Amino acid sequence: MQAQMKLKKRTSEWFVALQSQIIHELELIEKEMGGCAHFKKTEWKRHDTTQENNDGGGGTTAVMRGNVFEKAGVNVSTVYGQFHKDFASRIPGCDSDPFFWASGISLVIHPKNPHVPIAHMNTRMISTQKTWFGGGGDLTPVFPIKKDTDDFHQAFKTVCDRHNPNFYPDFSKWCDDYFYLKHRKETRGVGGIFYDYQYVENDVMFDDLFAFTQSVGRAFKTIYTDIVRRHMNTEYNDADQKQQSHKRSRYVEFNLLYDRGTKFGLETGGNTESILMSMPPEATWP
Secondary structure, rough: HHHHHHHHHHHHHHHHHHHHHHHHHHHHHHHOOOOOOOOOEEEEOOOOHHHHOOEHHHHHEEOOOOOOOEEEEEEEEEEEOOOOOHHOOOOOOOOOOOEEEEEEEEEEEEEOOOOOEEEEEEEEEEEOOOEEEEEEEEOOOOOOHHHHHHHHHHHHHHHHHHHHHOOOHHHHHHHHHHHHEOOOEEEOOOEEEEEEEOOOOOOOHHHHHHHHHHHHHHHHHHHHHHHHHHHHOOOOHHHHHHHHHHHHHHHHHHHHHHHHHHHHHHHHOOOOHHHHHHOOOOOOOO
């Protein structure tokens, strides 16, 4: 039990550290554009829905509105307790015991310039009677550029290949399948990677999957900030902004209709504002 607690502590501390690193990089970009925007952090505690379940935990919601990033949210949370009976039946390792522990980082960035892609990244560790890692990152450009797409995928492929040659082809396809809007028969963006249920069965597996999850976060931070700098000074017009607003509507549709993270957060009594942080500041439907 004590060893398990140490692993959980290591993981949750990493997510907090990554949040700080990403916040620093995004604020630096704002400064490069002559702005002075900073993230506003809000601490929240999970509501105890039933005291006997020992539900608890909380997190930090960090949101910035600036010259480059119209809305950027970088959230971390660590929550624990018991799943509701109906929800527990859908979660691995909850057949006989509904207790869970979950920690992770989740970010969504909506840039002001339509030529800078929307981005999403999250990584997490969940523990029930089983323990697993999941996460990934994907890019949603309004105006896709092949070099950006290729470089974004290559950054994740490099990380995946260091750990398992099957990771990139499997996780890239998983991303395309997951971020697919069935009702529109279109993908949300140009993909990336998505993975889940990477089970930890011994200490060696934990170390490898934790290292992989850390590398995913670092790779996203590096490649996405590079892509932002490529395009943040590109001129745009009203027509570009209109197209951006339409693309953002797809983001809204996916997150409200299909996103498992949104459903998980709401089902486990998470902070609503933090969960819905992924929503764009404005969106339109033609």
